[in-house]
Amino acid sequence: METRGLSHVRDGRTVMQIGDWQLQPRAHALLLGPSGSGKTSFINIATGLLTPSHGSIQIAGQPMSALPPASRDALRRQTIGLVFQTLRLIPALSVSANLALAQQLALGRVDAAEIDRLIARVGLSHRAHARPRQLSQGEGQRAAIARALATRPRLLVADEPTSALDDANAAAMIDLMFETADATGATLLVATHDGRIAHRFANRLNLVAPA
Ligand SMILES: Nc1ncnc2c1ncn2[C@@H]1O[C@H](COP(=O)(O)OP(=O)(O)OP(=O)(O)O)[C@@H](O)[C@H]1O
């Protein structure tokens, strides 16, 4: 991931300012900053869901911010595993069907054994057939992490992935993200203000709340 002169303006106000920044392949970085400092805005730009007001961002050698919408969608689907702050699991599908659909879209096939393994790793084997609205907030968060990992992404981006989790689950989810990233050679970008996980990351990008 490489940004150049990147910032974003909403309603005449700069809400995210990064400038030039790089994240090397396989690196793990923490995106820090108080509420409202632009973490989610940056993630939406990095994943091609939002077009930046200024500057550019490259993902896996491709100019994400300059691509037409269909190419952005393809780049996101094939390269990025995304854990949204507002989970966004598909309500009509069970946990395991959410993972299967994500795999089908990203990889063109479903690996049922891998889905079972990931669901077990996030402690949801007993909830695999539940619908997202039947899950607790923390269970939903763990399902969203499993879904992102199911696509074996080259870049895993997670927005506050541990905010609803107890200490044991927060540590376990970070372990799982690191292990999966290391096993698949993925790059990891995690936005958080969760002090419990911050010490696990070597690289930091600190955003400052706009005036
Ligand atoms: N659709 C929008 N229209 C106008 N302003 C917006 C919009 N979305 C976000 N903002 C503003 O942009 C700023 C950055 O928001 P963003 O969601 O990126 O922050 P954040 O760092 O992710 O915060 P949090 O930690 O609370 O999730 C905030 O001041 C927010 O009010």
Ligand SMILES: [Mg+2]
């Ligand atoms: Mg946010």
